[in-house]
Amino acid sequence: MSRPRPSIALAALGVFAALGAASAARAVEVHDLEGLEDIFGRYAPGGDCQRQPRIAVDVSGLAFEVAGKTTKVTNPEYAASYGGNSYEGIVKWIFPFRLRDGYPILMTFNDAEKPGVLTVTPQDEGWTGGPPLTPLNAALVEGSPYARCK
Numbered sequence: 001m002s003r004p005r006p007s008i009a010l011a012a013l014g015v016f017a018a019l020g021a022a023s024a025a026r027a028v029e030v031h032d033l034e035g036l037e038d039i040f041g042r043y044a045p046g047g048d049c050q051r052q053p054r055i056a057v058d059v060s061g062l063a064f065e066v067a068g069k070t071t072k073v074t075n076p077e078y079a080a081s082y083g084g085n086s087y088e089g090i091v092k093w094i095f096p097f098r099l100r101d102g103y104p105i106l107m108t109f110n111d112a113e114k115p116g117v118l119t120v121t122p123q124d125e126g127w128t129g130g131p132p133l134t135p136l137n138a139a140l141v142e143g144s145p146y147a148r149c150k
Contacts, residue, residue: 027077027095027103032059036078039092039109043118047147053139055118055146062096062107066139073097089113097137099124104137116148 033040036057043055056063061074079093090110095103102124111119120140126133133141 027079027082027093029075030078031075033057033061033076033078034059036092038090038115039118041116042149043146044149045143045146047116047150049149051143053143054149055140057109062094064096064136064140066136071136077103090115095123104133105140111145118144118146118148120144120146 037059040057040059042049043057044053045051052065052067054065056065061072062076064071064073073096077095077098079095081087082093083089083091090113092109094107094109095105096107097104104123104125106121106123108119108121109117111117121144122133122137122141125131125137126141132138
């Protein structure tokens, strides 16, 4: 009778751990941003609200103003456990838009533990060899980093 090789057993444990971590980092759809008041406000590149893109955050959701057009999102996905189950910092992660199998961009509020700083990065689009970002999402990524308007 042969014994299982340790490398196979360790690989299996790694797969199970990764699956557990992936399920812990899932996002949940929210229908308002109640409880996230620390990220409310208007954001623009460098905190200059004369510039676009502009992003407004309030209890009703997110509004994106790009090239004079406003897109409102009232049911984003909040990734409350994105930082791990022991994370206790001020960073908040929100996926404003959904794809069939993912999220095109990730919004990171209070990025690097700095209040009022917002970064928008590609998530499941916009990577080399992958699907391109839509014009709206490309503009939001290009405008990053943002700061709360002065």
